[in-house]
Amino acid sequence: MNLSTLELRHLRYFVAVVEQRSFRAAALHLHVSQPPLTRQVQQLEEALGVTLLLRKPRGVETTVAGRVFFEEARNVLALIAQGARRAQLAGQGQLGQLDVGVFGSAMFGAIPQVIQAFRQQHPKVDVVLHNLDRAGQIRALRERRLTVGFNRFFDIEPDLHWEVVHPERLNIALPAAHPLASRDRLRLKDIAGEPLILYPRHPRPSFIDQALRLFQQQQLTPRMIQEVDDVVTAVALVSSGMGLSLVTDSACNLRLPGLVYRPLHAVEADHFDLCMIYRVDDHSALLKAFVDTVRAMRKALQPPH
Structure with a gap:
């Protein structure tokens, strides 16, 4: 027998004999008969070309070589078990x-809840967030740089699957001192004459185009539109009295001084x-676990207050 023919059982048998300090006790511990166990340890010594164990009246003792090999063998078995x-x-x-x-605004609503739930259930998984727009997510998915993406307005892609995670409606962000802030609910015609702050400027089409489509359906034309890069900038400008903005439910979790939100009429x-x-x-299995978590949370996702 040579080193290339060593098997894990040789290591397990040797480690058991050293730990039990007896061939007989090791055989009982491993639920094997003693003669095969003894032969395996002898084969191990022959392959290494050294004596590992000394047989004494009160049991076995390790030689210097045996003590060194015992530590290494135990480490190997531990690594295999860990692997x-x-x-x-x-x-x-x-x-x-x-x-x-x-x-976008989803980072202020459903996504943190989903990520938190998944990390609690799968603490050994590293969750890495990548800030990418819709086109960037689709490209990264196809390049296998992303496992999953979250966004709105996905079109049908033959190699990608999308499903609704959290339905959201539109709200109006407006200064607390604005006359319309006294109303419980607003219509598009109420804000068509107001300066509007919409987002994002790029890439297009975007949320801006979807919002304008709603005005067109009501045969309305907004008076003035200022385009900004993101929802945080938009609501910050609203808080400063620069205008009004359309935001989804998730964005309503953004709280700034002098800023209030009013829901848009359900019909619109x-x-x-x-x-x-x-x-x-x-x-x-990793994607399946995440998708299962998201699906299980759909009913539990909390709307903004």
Whole structure:
């Protein structure tokens, strides 16, 4: 026998004999008969070319070589057990890295709730967030740089699957001192004559185009539109009295001094649903675990107050 023919059972048997300090006790511990166990340890010594164990009346003792090999063998067995456990966790979606694409106002609503729930259930998974617009998410998914993305207004893509995570409606962000702030609910015609701050400027089409479509459906033309890069800038300008803005439910969690939100009338509010998108051919346990978490949370997602 040579070193290339050593197997894990040689290590397990040797470690058991040293820990039990007896061939007989080791055989009982491993639930094997003693003669095969003794032969395995002898084969190990022959392969190494050294004596590992000394047989004494009160049991066995390790030689200097035996003590060194015992520590190394125990480490090898521990690493194999750790590797097996990590492989099992990965196969169950409990280990690995989850790359999530996020963008816009959804970061102030459903997404943090979903990520928190997933991390509580899968603490060994590293969740990495990537700030990408819709086109960037689709490109990153196809390049396998993302596992899953969150955004709105996804079109049908043959290699990608998308589903609604959280339905959201529109609200009006306006200064607290504005005359319209005294109303419980607003209509588009109420704000058509007001300066509007919409977002994002790029890429197009975007939320701006969807908002303008709502005005067109009501045969209305907004008086003045200022385009900004994101919802945070928009509501900050509203808080400063620069105008009004249309925002989804998620954005209503942004609280600034002098800023209030009023829901748009249900007939005009339309749906601006937050969607989840991922590759059709991704059958990984990690993605399945995340999708299962999102689906289980749909009813639990809290609307803004």
